[in-house]
Amino acid sequence: MPNARTRLILQNVILADDVFVAESPKDVCIENGRVTKIAPAHSLAGEAGTRVLPCEGLIAVPGLVDVHVHFREPGATQKEDIASGSRAAAAGGYTSVCCMPNTKPAVDSVATLCAIDQKGRETGMVHVFQTAAMTLGQSGDTLVPLRDMDATTTLCKELTGHGVAGVTEDGRSLMDETLMRQVSILAKELNLPVMDHAEDVSLVGGCMHEGEISAQLGLPGLPSEAEANIVRRDIRLAEETGAHFHLQHISAASSVALIREAKKRLSNLTAETAPHYFALTDSDVVRLGTMAKMNPPVRTEEDRLAIIEGLKDGTIDMIATDHAPHTEAEKAKPMESAPFGIVGLETGFSLGYTRLVRGGYLTLPQLIGKMCAAPSRLIGLPYETIREGMRADIMIFAPKENFVVRSEDFFSKGRNTPFEGETLFGRIRYTVLGGGLSYEYKE
Ligand SMILES: [Zn+2]
Structure with a gap:
């Protein structure tokens, strides 16, 4: 500490x-x-x-805020735990992070939320904020006790006024629209963001972007439509319910276009991307193999440039890392069976600084906006400049x-x-x- x-x-x-x-x-x-x-x-x-x-x-600069990390605790501490993840975050310049709920068990109860909060405080290297899952066990059936979780006296509560940083089924999409609508209405009432991993589960099964390269490599693909379909649905739900929808790890040009259009009408819509989506394309998968396997996948050069354009014109509000550690043995598996995800906390800022600021796409203040001011606003964390x-x-x-x-x-x-x-x-x-x-x- x-x-x-x-x-x-x-x-x-x-x-x-x-x-x-x-x-x-x-x-x-x-x-x-x-x-x-x-x-x-x-x-x-x-x-x-x-x-x-x-x-x-x-x-x-003000400490960075990452609204999308996986610390794997409880349940998969061979990959990461709250202490190692917190040290990685501090080394990456972050002072606050939001953990995703797809642990084992999932973060679907006050008890699990409290256990994580306790570990985060004990480690004390970064503010560890936790998101709530949408459904019990992320099984898509029954809603979590979100009101109770939001009322819990966590560190997040002390700093943002909310027991949880948001509600998300990250790792998957909640496809049931009735439940999704219920979550959104409750989130609106509690003033919590609905963070969504946008992926149409009827189109999954691939291991990289579906396109020319996946065809050349003979690998099953993940099409851009899987993301765009849910982005479209979420825009509709944002409009109908008035809840704040935050679209996670946007990867595709088609999604950027949909969000840009929707933002002309809606003020309750934000989006994040991750460094790999502005730094890599599917042609890098040939060289990098499973080290470039993540979900959503890195896509084409056209998509990469659309992500950068979205960051420039404000369509994409923020950069999160989607820090997703796995063991070497898991990543040594063949492309089809290795798990999705890469680590990002210790390279995120430098990638943004090198590729976007030195690359001439964003100014340093704009990058700070994407990595600190906007993510703070999303979770209600007071953003303070150095004074x-x-x-x-x-x-x-x-x-x-x-x-x-x-x-x-x-x-x-x-x-x-x-x-x-x-x-x-x-x-x-x-x-x-x-x-x-x-x-x-x-x-
Ligand atoms: Zn995700």
Whole structure:
């Protein structure tokens, strides 16, 4: 757990947020969990008991928020657990994460919610927020006690006013429209977002994007229509029920077009994508095999460019990682039988910074908007820029420093990354959570 008793001074650091990047560096003093003073660079002295962090050439931004991670606890702690996932999140610059409910058992009760909340608080490396499943055991039959779960006094409740960060059947779609409508009406009443993994289960069974490459490889495909069909349904339900629908891990150009159109009429619709959808295509599957097997799958170059366009014009509000660790043995299986998913927490920001900001598609403030301000808004977490009085959840990175992704260095138990060996910019140097250091890069 980070020690918040030491006074910290970020010395000579450039401050940035979702609106601006400062021109001249500052010193930032952090004590008792808050930013207490911001002054010209090198003007704050380090008294005894103060830790001075030299930050020349570094940029400090509000701590990142990931609304889509899988920490695998309870039930699959050989892949990840709340402690290892929390350390991975801190190393990735995140100060808050939302865990998906597809654990074993699924998060469908107050008891399971409380057990996860307890572990998250004990680890204390990141705010661990939990989402509720839609149905008991995610079996698609009976709704969870959402009202009770939302009333539970979790860390999420303390920081957002809600016991859970949202309601989602992630891992699958709830196909039963009557139940989906009931969930939406209740979520609207509770003011919780309905987060949806959009996948038409009548079109599943493949292991990569259905297209030319899957045909060449002779592998069964997952068509873009599987996503678009549910996106269409969810837009209709958002319109009819007034609930806030948040479309998870959008991957296809057709979905981006549907969301763009719907957003002209609806203010209760948001969408996320993940770094792999702007960084990879199905032709990378030839080289990467199961390391590029995820659901939804990475699609064509046309889809990839549509995702970037959606990020640029605001159709896609935010970037989440869908951090999904698996064991090496599972990922060593053939393409058809290996599990879906890749780890993402320790590469997410640097991929966004390298591919989108250095790539000339987004400004740094826009990226901060997608990785902090918008995800905070989605879950009702107060978003604070770095100023005196701010709750000190801060990430500090090196914009000009490049590094090679090495999964052996990951804090996550998962080594399943398609970005192994890739050179990225924007290394995370420090993460501050509640005024204490939750991560510090060591050479
Ligand atoms: Zn999903």
